[in-house]
Amino acid sequence: MVNILFSGTAVVLILFAAYWVRGRGAHRPTGTWAIAALLTFFALSFASYAPIVERAVESVIPHGARLISNASTLAAATSVLAFMFQLNLEPEQARRQIRLRVIALIAAVAGMTVLFNAEQLTHRSASLYALYVLIYTAYLAYTAKDFMQQTWMQSKRSRRMSQRLGLRVTAAGCTFALLYAAYKVFAVLSIGLHLGLIPDQAQCSTPFTPTRCAFSVTAPAIAVLFITTGLTLPALIWPISQFYRRRWEAKSFAALEPLWIDVTAAAPEVVLDPGNTEIDTHTQDLDFHLHRRVIEINDGVLALRRYRSLHVQEAAAGVVASRGATDTPEGNAEVEAAVLSAAVAAKRAGAAPDGAEAPSAVGTDSRKGDLQAETTWLLLVAHAYTHHKSQDAAVVETSDVSARSGS
Template identity: 45%
Template structure:
C-alpha cells in the first residue's frame, strides 16, 4: 500500500464521490489503507532488524492482526449501515483502528530506537531518533482519539469537536491536529534524512580524500624516489575502477609513506630530533608534526649520503596513537605540510638550519 491511498480517500472530492455510493465508505477505506501502510512499514523494519525466522513470524502475526482488524471494522461498518448511525458501533469501529495503530506505532518506535543505538552513521542515528519522536506524537494522538471514542461510546461529550480550529496550540486542536501533523513531519524528515545526507557526506568524503591524496604528494615523491621499493604493486584485478577510487588511492599512499618512514629508521637522528624540539613550542600536534617532518627530511639526506645515525630516534608517539586510516591520514597531512613548508633544510651533519 502507499500512504497516498489513505490521503486520497480523505480528500473532499474522493470522499464525496465514494460517500455518494455508500455513506462513510471513504472512512472505512481510508482507515484500512492507513493500517496497511503501518503494517508494510513494520514488515520492512522486521526484515532489517530481526533474524529471518523471527522477522517472518512477526510479519505473519502483523498480517493476521491486520486482516482480523480490517474484517472487524468492515463488519461493524456494515452493521451500522443496516441499523443506522450508532455512537456505540462507531466507537467500536474506531477502537479497533486506534488499538491496532497504537500497537503498530509502539513496535515501530521500538525498532527505530533499537537501531539508533547500534548504527554508526550519524545521519541514520539522527533520522531514527526524529522518527521515534514522531512516533511519540503519534501515540499522544492515538491516546486522544481513544479518549474521544470512549466518551462517544458512553454517549458523553466532554471533549469538544476539533473540526474547526482557531488555534493549533489549544485543546483539542493541539491533540487532534497539531500532534498528528508534527508526527507526520518528523516521520518524513527522519526517514528521508539518511537518504539525503548520505550522498552529501560521500561527496564531502571524496573531496577530502582527493585533497589529502594531493597534499601528501610531495612527501610521498621524496620517499618513493629514495626507496622505490615502498611503492605497492598495482592491483591485478579491477585496475580501472581502483584508479578512480579516491579511498583506495589515499589508503595506498598512506601505507607507502608509513612504510617509507619506517624503512628509514636507521637514519633517524636523535640529535636532529632534540635540536628541533628545542627550537619549537612543545606540547601540540603541530609541534610533533614539525619535529617528525624535520627528522624525516634529515633521514632522507643521511640516506643519500650513506650515513647511519649515531643515535637512532624512535618512532613518533603521535603516529603510534592513530588507530585508523583517517587518523593516520590526518597525522601525515600535518607532517607533509610541515615537511613542505615549515621545516628547515638539513646540513651535512644532520643539523637543520634556517627557516
C-alpha cells in the first residue's frame, strides 16, 4: 500500500514535470523550469519514501534515503520560491534573489551531507543528528513561511479563479510543511535533550501509524501533494476552461441569431460589417464575433427606442405578474422580448410611434461593459423573443383557420 502510494505519486509528479517542460510554441510560461525542477525534486523525495526504494538505497548507503529525501525537499522548496520570484519581481531582481537562495541551498545541503557522514562514522551520534535536523528544519521552515505568505498575497490579486484556487491550495500545503517543520523541531529537542519522546526504531506500517508517522511522513506528503496540485491546477484547468468557454460562445452566437436577424433587419444601419455576416464558428475568433453580435443587438435596441411601446410593456408586465415572475431575470426578459417584438413589427410596417416610450429594460446600465452578463441577459431575451414569435404565429394561424371555417 505504502509502496503504491509513494511510487505512484512520484510517477505522477514526473509526468507533471514533463507537461511543464513540453514546448508551447515559441513561448514558455514564466517560471517553467522552476516548476519543472520543483516537481522533479518532489518526485525524488516521494520516491525515497517508498519502502522498496528506501531499501535499495540503504543497501548501498545506510540511511541514505533520508539524505536524498531531505535534500530533494529543500531543492524543491528553493525551486518553488524561484518560481514566485520570477512571477512577482523584475527579471534582474528575481535572478539576484534566486542566486542567493541557490547559494543558501548549496550551503545547507553541504552542511547536512557533512553531518550525515560524520553521524555514520560516529555510530549515529544523537548530537550530530540533531544539528543535521536543525539545518534542514530551519531552511525548510523559513522557505515554507516565505512561500506561504507570497502565494496567499498573490491569490488575492489574481483575477482567474483557477489561479486563486491553486494558490490557496498551495498555501494550505505550506501549512502542512510548517507542521512537519514543527515536528522536526520537537524531534530535535527530544534527541538533543535525551528525552526519548520519539522512538527511533518504530516503522511506519501505514501513513498514520504509529502517531509520529502522521507528522514525519504524512504531513510532508500532503504538503507536497497540495503544493504541486495548487501550482499545476491553473495549467490543467486553462485548456478545459477554454474549451467550455469556446463552446459557450458558439452556442450563444447561434442562440442570438434569430433576435439579431430581426433587430438588424429593422435597423440595418447597426451592422458593423455588412459584407461579413457569415461566420464559421469552428475557425473564426468567436469571442470577437459574439462581442460584435451583442453590440449590434444593443445598438438595434437603441435604434428602435422610438417604437418601444409603453402599452405593450405594461401588458407584458401584467402577464408576467400573473405568474408571479415579476423582478426575475426570466420575467424581465419576457417583458423586454414583447416590447422588442412589437417595436420590430412597428418599424417594419412603417407605423408611427404610438406615444409614450417604454423605458429601457431593468439592469441595462449595470451590464454595460460586461460581455458575459450582457450575453446572458440577451440569451434570456432571445429565448423569450422566439417563444413570443411562436405564440404570435400560432394565434395568426388559428385566426386564419377560423376565418376560413366561417366563410
